[in-house]
Amino acid sequence: MGADYLVSVLLPTRGRPELMLKSVSSIIKNARHPEQVQILLKIDNDDKDTYMDCYPELEKLTSHYKVLYSPRGLGYGDLHTHINDLCAIAEGEYLFLWNDDAELLTVEWDKIMEEHRQGLHGTPIAVIQIDDTAGWKFGFPFVHREIYRAIGHFSLNAHNDTWMHMVAEAAGVERMEWRILTNHYRYDLSADPKMEDETYTDVWNKQQGGYHQTHQLLMTPEQTELRRQDSLKIRNLLDRM
Numbered sequence: 001m002g003a004d005y006l007v008s009v010l011l012p013t014r015g016r017p018e019l020m021l022k023s024v025s026s027i028i029k030n031a032r033h034p035e036q037v038q039i040l041l042k043i044d045n046d047d048k049d050t051y052m053d054c055y056p057e058l059e060k061l062t063s064h065y066k067v068l069y070s071p072r073g074l075g076y077g078d079l080h081t082h083i084n085d086l087c088a089i090a091e092g093e094y095l096f097l098w099n100d101d102a103e104l105l106t107v108e109w110d111k112i113m114e115e116h117r118q119g120l121h122g123t124p125i126a127v128i129q130i131d132d133t134a135g136w137k138f139g140f141p142f143v144h145r146e147i148y149r150a151i152g153h154f155s156l157n158a159h160n161d162t163w164m165h166m167v168a169e170a171a172g173v174e175r176m177e178w179r180i181l182t183n184h185y186r187y188d189l190s191a192d193p194k195m196e197d198e199t200y201t202d203v204w205n206k207q208q209g210g211y212h213q214t215h216q217l218l219m220t221p222e223q224t225e226l227r228r229q230d231s232l233k234i235r236n237l238l239d240r241m
Contacts, residue, residue, distance in 0.1 A: 003145065005038040005064070006110055006117065008092030010154075012042040012082045013100040014075075015199045017054040021061070026103040028061045031110045038092050039065035042082045044072040075202055077209020079158040087154050093117060094128070094142040097160055101195060102140065105133075105181045112179050113142060121175050125238065127168035130180040134189040138165035140182055147173065150237040151230040157223060158214040167227050171234035 009027060013020040020041070028034045039062055043051055048069060058065060068085060072078075087095055094113060106112070117124045128142040139161045147168075148154055155163035168174040187195035188204075203211050217223060 003091060003093035005092035006033070006036040006113060007094045007096050007142065008038040008040055008086075008090035009096045009098050010040055010042075010083055010086045010090070011098045011100060012079060012086070013051075014044055014047050014072075015050060015197065016100045017051050020051075020100040021054055021057050023098070023100050023102055024058065025061055026105070027098070027109075030104055030107050032108040033110055034062060035064060036110060037062070037064060038090065040086045040090060041065065041067045042086055043067060043069055045069055046072055074209030075206065076158050076211065077206070077214055080153075080155040080160055080163070083155060083160050084153045087148050090145065093124070093145055095145055095148055095154065096142050097140055097154070097164070099140075099184065099186070101186050101200075102182055102184045105183055106179065109180045112177065116142070116175070116177070123238070123241070125241070126173045126175045127164060128175050128177050129165070130182060131178045132182045132184050134184040134186070136161075136184070136189075137176070138162065139184060141165070141168070143168075146237060147234055150233045156226055157218045158209070158211075159218050162218060163227065167230040167234070170228070170231035171238075173234055173238070 024039055027037060031037050066089060068089065070085060073081065083097065116126065116128055125144045125146050127147065129138050130140055131137065132139050141161065141164050143154065143164060154160060157163050185192055185195055187200050
């Protein structure tokens with residue numbers, strides 16, 4: 001379908017240059033063909049200096065990356081906007097939602113994704129959900145870019161993973177791939193005190209655009225209807241093929 005890469009990794013990051021490098025390293029070093037993996041970073045304008053020293057190390061890992069700088073906005077409350085912006089510059093066949101506090105554990109994970117591209121389930125146009133040792137099975141989806149094109153966005157809520165899970169499940173395009181394993185070190189999942197940093201506490205403590213407020217918004221009738229429309233667009237896409 002003309003993609004330049006097998007996978008584009010969608011990776012917003014804030015205040016965590018070392019963790020970001022560790023996260024990217026787990027993806028690149030475990031890939032059979034790292035040149036087929038595009039890393040897309042979103043960094044807030046007010047956080048540029050935090051990351052300047054990490055680019056030489058990033059270059060050692062891969063030359064296939066882009067950095068998008070933009071205003072922070074509401075922070076977590078605008079996370080879907082940042083993800084959608086990364087999708088707009090992505091050149092991969094699959095769009096991989098990713099975090100700077102996670103690691104990909106499976107060696108040659110991209111070989112498995114190539115099976116999906118070749119039609120493991122009949123069509124490559126799907127949302128591939130992978131395993132997470134923390135227990136949440138829908139946190140890091142691989143979304144075929146034709147799905148993104150059909151609905152015009154990745155998500156319309158900061159809970160990008162839940163949005164895509166709900167849409168894909170309703171559209172009948174969600175596939176489970178337990179051979180690809182991740183570890184998510186988020187503080188409430190790992191209880192690692194080092195992970196209770198400013199980035200984490202900001203998400204959970206903010207009154208405007210924080211985790212709980214955006215989750216309440218996710219479940220409103222208005223956003224439920226928007227997800228229904230997304231699912232219909234995906235079904236129409238498949239019907240035309």
